[in-house]
Amino acid sequence: MTVTQDKPNYGYSPPLLSRGIFLIQIFLNKYMYDKKTYILILISFLPLLTIGNIFRPGIDDYVNLVGPASIFSFIVMPLISLILGVSAISDEKENKTISQLLARPVRREEIVVAKWITIMFIGLIIVAINTLILYLGFYILLPESIDLFGNLSVLIGTWLYLGLWYVVYATIFLFLGVFIDKNAIGLGLAIAYFEVFFGQFLFGGFTGASPFSIANHINYIASEYFLSDYLSFSIANFEVFSSVLVCIGLVIGFLFLAAFTMRRKDFP
Amino acid sequence: MIELENVSKSFGDVVAISNLSLHVRAGSITGFLGPNGAGKSTTLKAIMGEIYPDIGTVSVLGENPINNNRLKQRTGYVSEHDDLYPWMKGKQFVSSLAKLLLPREEAERAAKEALKKVGLAVKGKKIRAYSKGMKQRLKVAAAIVHNPDLLIFDEPFGGLDPLGRREMKKLVLELNQDGVTVLISSHILYELDQMSKRMILIHRGQTLAEGAPSEILELIDQFPHQILIHAPIDHLKSLSKLMIDESIITSLKFNPDKSATDLIAITNNPKEFYPKMTLLIAKNNLSIEHLESTTDNIEAIFEYLT
Structure with missing residues (x-):
């Protein structure tokens, strides 16, 4: 076989880091044009509908609205992490665009890691916007409740709390999207609510402090590090550092599982 | 160039290909003909490393295609689906994917050349507004941007009008003249018999016949x-x-x-x-x-x- 001189066969492969950056660029571009991104931002207006009944409002009420057992942690966060996490890879499978990626010199594991970085970036921005909307919503609708600049540490604390929530759950759901070909969203929703409701209450003997609940570990970390003045939460016989390790372990473990599953998967 | 030996693949209870063997010679245009559901796409995906065979071996340019970056620098794939990013513009799509194969500055230039080669010069139009024929040509541009040695086309004529089919055939022949080995699948005989130097017939996941188009046509004439x-x-x-x-x-x-x-x-x-x-x-x-x-x-x- 001959290859003509004026049409060189390049035989070049960009280094791993460059490939990763180019992949992330492609994926980020997708989220910029995806309606889901904007719907997830709009969802944050929902909790504002509930603040009309607050008597003598204060910053505690803002924390209660986004904190443990709130509308935000029970409804908004599972939705954000589920939709971004599950659809990260399953959208590529459904739209068949995974074929374009698999036909390039990119390892399957690289696709998973690049997707994970992208959804972390997008998700954390969405969570930051959501918390800011709520914070400003409180300030505008209940002016005496929040000192706009004086309570900035609370705004950052709630962002860190929900951000941690998002990082852990979205990674689990990313794995689910790789592992399951159909109805991954439905199963993810079932897992999220089973974990949030039953993990916290049933396994914890309705004390709300079971070590078998991921949400409890996140609440524990938040009460110690991010919102220590506003939240009081602990898991019996458990150090907060152990909860940090649990969260790190879950993220690394499920990311590894997602990459491993992707490597072994067929894309018919 | 491509060797499949006794490859079988099932998805649950459905046997997609069964004990299939085929050989594609370097420099040829090989037609891969079979009715819908015969296992053509599954075979091509096994060649592209998108699926793992249950049994048997797949060798492309002497290598295992799964997760093989070195091999993908030498192959191009045009799938049967609209596997495009609809929010992108044509050139952006080709150059974005080319950056995974070529140096950054080279990717832009190669994308322009590839689009010119497939006769696609649409400026400022998003892919979602492209016609079927334009999408097909865009997929080809993305597949040839790095001047591969081997090109695999899965039903490239699907949805094209007669003029589009003729242009696509001309493009495939030109690429082959440039030294590219082509494996092209279709379920319509007359799309392949004139352009292919060899033809492989597949039915129910098995190779039925393999040979020159004249031999295959003789068999069909019976x-x-x-x-x-x-x-x-x-x-x-x-x-x-x-x-x-x-x-x-x-x-x-x-x-x-x-x-x-x-x-x-x-x-x-x-x-x-x-x-x-x-x-x-x-x-x-x-x-x-x-x-x-x-x-x-x-x-x-x-x-x-x-």
Whole structure:
């Protein structure tokens, strides 16, 4: 076989880091044009509908609205992490665009890691916007409740709390999207609510402090590090550092599982 | 260049390919022909490393295709699906994917060249606004941007109008002249027989025949061909008698759906049938208004061959 001189066969492969950056660029571009991104931002207006009944409002009420057992942690966060996490890879499978990626010199594991970085970036921005909307919503609708600049540490604390929530759950759901070909969203929703409701209450003997609940570990970390003045939460016989390790372990473990599953998967 | 040895693949209870072997020679255009659901796409995906065979071996340019970056620098794949990013513009799509294969500055230049080669010069239009033909050409541009040695096309003519098909065929032939080995699948025989140097027939996940298009066509010609003849009733009667006397048909019937001016002739030897019938018509001064082969059902042909 001959290859003509004026049409060189390049035989070049960009280094791993460059490939990763180019992949992330492609994926980020997708989220910029995806309606889901904007719907997830709009969802944050929902909790504002509930603040009309607050008597003598204060910053505690803002924390209660986004904190443990709130509308935000029970409804908004599972939705954000589920939709971004599950659809990260399953959208590529459904739209068949995974074929374009698999036909390039990119390892399957690289696709998973690049997707994970992208959804972390997008998700954390969405969570930051959501918390800011709520914070400003409180300030505008209940002016005496929040000192706009004086309570900035609370705004950052709630962002860190929900951000941690998002990082852990979205990674689990990313794995689910790789592992399951159909109805991954439905199963993810079932897992999220089973974990949030039953993990916290049933396994914890309705004390709300079971070590078998991921949400409890996140609440524990938040009460110690991010919102220590506003939240009081602990898991019996458990150090907060152990909860940090649990969260790190879950993220690394499920990311590894997602990459491993992707490597072994067929894309018919 | 491509070697598949006894490859089988099932998805649950569905056997997609079974004990399939095929060989593609370097520098050739190989047609991969089979009815819908025969296992063509599964075979091509196994070649591209998108699926793992249950048993058997797949070798492309001497290497295992799964997760093989070195190999992907030398191959291009045009899938049967609209696997494009609709929010992107054409050039952005080709150059974004080219950056995974080429140095950054080279990728932009190569993307421009590839688009020029496929005759796609659309500026400022998002892919979602492209026609089927434009999307098909864009997919080809993305597949050839790095000048691969091997190109795999999965049903590239699907949804194209006759002009689009002709242009696509011309493009495939040009690429092959440039030294690119091409494996191209279709479920329509006439799309492949003129451009392919070799053809592989696949049915129910197994290779049925492999050889030059002339050999394959000969094999297919053994299938009883059905020919519809439309002519004035008197001429049709005379022609029927002559065809029976000359023994160029195995059976004859009037089209039950139409008027008596339609006749269906069945022959086992179409190669002999057409010249002899032309001769009979000319010698006896008969007139024929319309004549066509109604044997276009490739699935029936494959059923017959197995």
